[in-house]
Amino acid sequence: MKRLTIFSMSLLLAVSLSAEVALPKPEPVEPEVVDAAEAKAAVIDLSKAIQPRNAAAIWSYTSAYFEEGRKISGGTSGEKVIKVVEVDGVTCYLIKLTMDWRSILERLSGVKLTEDDYSYYWEYFNEKGSYNLTLDVGDSHELASLEGFELTIPYPVKKGHSYHSDGDLYEITDDAAAVKVAAGEFSCVVYQMNFIDKEMPENSARERYYMSPGVGLVRWEMDVQLDGAWVLDARDDLVKYDLKR
Numbered sequence: 433m434k435r436l437t438i439f440s441m442s443l444l445l446a447v448s449l450s451a452e453v454a455l456p457k458p459e460p461v462e463p464e465v466v467d468a469a470e471a472k473a474a475v476i477d478l479s480k481a482i483q484p485r486n487a488a489a490i491w492s493y494t495s496a497y498f499e500e501g502r503k504i505s506g507g508t509s510g511e512k513v514i515k516v517v518e519v520d521g522v523t524c525y526l527i528k529l530t531m532d533w534r535s536i537l538e539r540l541s542g543v544k545l546t547e548d549d550y551s552y553y554w555e556y557f558n559e560k561g562s563y564n565l566t567l568d569v570g571d572s573h574e575l576a577s578l579e580g581f582e583l584t585i586p587y588p589v590k591k592g593h594s595y596h597s598d599g600d601l602y603e604i605t606d607d608a609a610a611v612k613v614a615a616g617e618f619s620c621v622v623y624q625m626n627f628i629d630k631e632m633p634e635n636s637a638r639e640r641y642y643m644s645p646g647v648g649l650v651r652w653e654m655d656v657q658l659d660g661a662w663v664l665d666a667r668d669d670l671v672k673y674d675l676k677r
Contacts, residue, residue: 475523476559478675479646482587482621483562485525485555488676489513491648493668494614495533507533509668511649517575524556524575554581561586566598585643589621600625611642611650613669618644620651633657637665647673 478484490513495506515526529551534543547569554565554575562585567573584597594603606622620642629635634657642651652668 476557478677480559481557481562482585482643482645483555483557483648484646484675485513485527485557486675486677487513487516487525489674490676491673492671493649493652494671495531495666495668497666498664503667506666507531515573519575520578522556522578524554524578526573526575527553527555529553556581564598585623585641587621587643587645600627605640609642611644613650613671615647615650615670615672618642618647618650620644633660638662 478486491511493509495509496503497506498504509532510530512528512530513525514528517524517526530545531549531551532545533549534545552567552571552573554567556563556578561583563581564584565575565581582597586593586595589604589607591604591607594601596602603624603626604621605624606620609620609622611618611620621644623641623643624638625641626638627636636657638655640651640653640655641649642653644650647670649668650670653664654666655662656665657663
């Protein structure tokens with residue numbers, strides 16, 4: 433789920449790549465090996481998918497950061513499905529993530545977004561959850577195989593479950609969190625990813641993804657370390673979504 437995003441894809445996070453991940457609780461399980469047969473076997477309805485995708489579907493978010501407990505508007509972000517292809521019998525979706533941090537003045541004066549404000553990744557989903565393939569800058573948007581996909585958002589899951597994805601360790605901190613945003617009220621599974629830098633604790637961070645079946649990402653939050661305590665630093669909230677059913 434990291435680099436999905438919301439799902440932490442250049443969302444205000446600058447943490448050293450050498451940071452150690454340390455979680456005292458449950459012994460994590462290794463990610464499953466994904467093969468084409470498994471990917472094809474169990475397609476599910478959008479209403480049951482933890483991260484539903486569909487042609488031209490959109491998700492829009494407001495972004496904010498926090499200073500001494502005060503919430504300050506930080507712009508907007510959005511996801512859109514811009515391409516759909518069939519690979520080995522599996523429907524895959526190309527997602528375009530837009531991060532718009534322009535101020536109102538910049539928007540009114542016509543300042544344009546740049547390529548740095550966009551990122552892309554492929555996804556597909558089935559009865560086990562959502563699978564992700566991150567694209568680096570300059571990568572082709574063509575998709576020829578399912579090689580490289582990882583199960584980034586397993587579902588269904590229970591509180592306390594932990595797992596590795598894309599080299600990071602995640603923990604389910606809640607499996608029925610009530611979240612109210614502009615788009616509505618949702619029951620969410622909370623996936624938390626932790627970055628712990630023992631040598632430089634001030635570089636430590638943790639991210640939470642509030643995911644609701646049939647909707648997708650409802651809220652994203654990031655905490656940072658301040659004087660030895662976790663402090664909320666940034667948040668994205670869902671404003672509207674359209675699955676284009």
